Amino acid sequence: MQTKMDALVTMGWNGLIALGISVLEAIALWIVGRWLIAFALRLIGRGMTRQKIDPTLIRYMQNAVGAILNIVLVIAILGFFGVQTTSLAALIAAGGVAIGLAWSGLLANFAAGVFLVILQPFKVGDFVTAGGIMGTVHEIGLFVTYIDTLDNVRHIVGNGKIFGDVIQNYSTNAYRRVDLTAQLAHGVDVHSAMALLKKALAGIPNVMTDPAPDVEILTFNLAGPVLAVRPYCNNKDYWQVYFDTNKLIKDSFTSAGFAVPEQHYMVRTAAAGVAMGQSA
Helix, strand or coil: CHHHHHHHHHHHHHHHHHHHHHHHHHHHHHHHHHHHHHHHHHHHHHHHHHCCCCHHHHHHHHHHHHHHHHHHHHHHHHHHCCCCCHHHHHHHHHHHHHHHHHCHHHHHHHHHHHHHHHHCCCCCCCEEEECCEEEEEEEECCCEEEEECCCCCEEEEEHHHHHCCCCEECCCCCEEECCEEEECCCCCCHHHHHHHHHHHHCCCCCCCCCCCCEEEEEEEECCEEEEEEECEEEHHHHHHHHHHHHHHHHHHHHHHCCCCCCCEEEEEECCCCEEEEEEC
């Protein structure tokens, strides 16, 4: 009997020692794992800081990655103790899928926001067309971008819509072209009109000389030739040059005495067989 008791005590002590060793190993694994997670998060923070990424986005990414790594660490420790973690991992995965489906729109906007910050197709203060909205970028958020349009209305556009559509950044290049047209009457000398506009465009403030303004025949219609009038200017002067050029076209043609464009067409009377010229 005494021998059996001694054996049980010895077995119990051995079990406690083994359990204690396992607990110590699990604690060591937890400490080392937490240190590695903190180290990885610091690396992520430093890397994103060097890329001049928004601090809000950096903290968000660190929290998200830290939560995922901590879950992996807990599952690893449970597996070390012999706990079956397959069902737990499947449950976590199912929960992640459910959350992802519920937040698919938000997550898509968030992912697009990350790429907007990293790739930087535009920055705050740029004049852009993004997500179908033309205006000045006020703020680039995690999920949405704020754009102020020319009529001073702030539009809040989802980053997913912006990143999935064509982005036009008018502020990237130093200058842009103003595209206007000038209608001439049939009897006007086209070359004289072109020379008149080219000379007059040089007098508009902020019109660039290099590249020089373009004045060429664009097309023809019932009223006569149509000229393409295209001066170049800096982005900040676009609307001033746009409106001044329109006024210049009207004033120049009026001062030169050019005829008012009219649409000419022929009306034929089938019964009488007579053709009459008409103008409108």
